[in-house]
Amino acid sequence: MDLGKVVITLKEKEEKVKDLRPIDDVFFEVLANDVNFCQEMLQILLEDKNLVVKDVVVQSSERNLYGRSVRLDALCVLGNGKKCNVEVQRSDNDDHLRRVRFNAASIAVKDSQEGEKFEQIEDIIVVYISQFDIFKADRVLYHVDSTIRETGNRVDDGLYRVFVNTEVKDGTTVSEYMECFLKKEVNNSKFPAFTKRMNALKHEERGLNxxxxxxEKYEQKAVEEGLSLFEKAITMLASGKSPSEVVLTGVPQNIVDRASRAMKPKLNK
Structure with a gap:
């Protein structure tokens, strides 16, 4: 028994998770670790009521063979053998198209076999869920295809990209489904798997756990990353770098300020 581990009650756990929404990374990672939820989600977002999900691997899963550099909020294996990587993004602070390309390429390379012909490389679908309209064209759903510029003909390179957002409200089923991603509780008879999964994670002991x-894993990771950045700042300041130079290397200003304060007693000796 770990005597240093704080045990909290079921009620306290409900309080801890009550404000989490499906659009939040930490919550979606658990929400998506369910075949029925993912199957219903992809049937709606890919507009294919016959779509089947056979398996799901989430970012934190021990079965995740792709590494933490490849974002796998939910990698779904479909009934036809294709893989569909679902990503959730709240902040508009990245090059989203390049992120999608990198993750899809990483999955394809990892799953390819030595000596395999390119025609044997598996198809990959990416569903990118964002809290903002990424293309700012007032649509809830976008399909991005590779095309020949001169003819306008579509080229099938095995990568299918679908971008969907919670910002645009257009009265469609997809839009209604995406609205649920912003809610702390979901109770919609149109989306029974979503409703059931949300209730289990918010109100049942196993789901809350x-x-x-x-x-806790996310919190621990944040602590470790903060400590690593703090140590980096201390090392750079001790070598004669200025605080502004340290910030330029990617260390947040607040951590540089803390490191500077920690260095002052040593400098005054």
Whole structure:
């Protein structure tokens, strides 16, 4: 028994997760770790009611063979053998198209076999869920295809990209489904798997335990990353770098300020 581990009650766990929404990374990671939820989600977002999901691998799963550099919020294996990587993004602070390309390429390379012909490389679908309209064309759903510029003909290179957002409200089923991603509770008869999964994670002990466990992992990772950045700042300041130079290397200003304060007693000796 770990005597240093704080045990919290079921009620306290409910309080801890009550404000989490499907659009939040930490919550979606647990939410998507369910075949029925992912199957219903992809049937709606890919507009294919016959679509089947056979398996799901989430970012924190021990079965994740792709590494943390490849974002796998939910990698779904479909009934036809294709893989569909679902990503969730709240902040508009990245080059989203390049992120999609990198992750899809990483999955394809990891899953390819030595000596395999290119025609044997598996098709990959990417569903990119964002809290903002990425293309600012007032649409809830976008399909991005590779095309020949001169003819306008579509080229099938095995990569299918679908971008969907929670910002645009157009009255469609997809839009209604995406609205659920912004809610703390979901109770919609149109989306029974979504409703059931949300209720399990918010109000049942097993689900609450799963959410809290992932939250703790995220919190621990944040602490470790903060400590690493703090140590980097201390080392750079000690070598004569100015605070502004340290910030330019990617260390947040607040961590540089803390490191500077920690260095002052040593400098005054």
């Amino acid at each position: 799963a959410v809290c466990e992932v939250m």
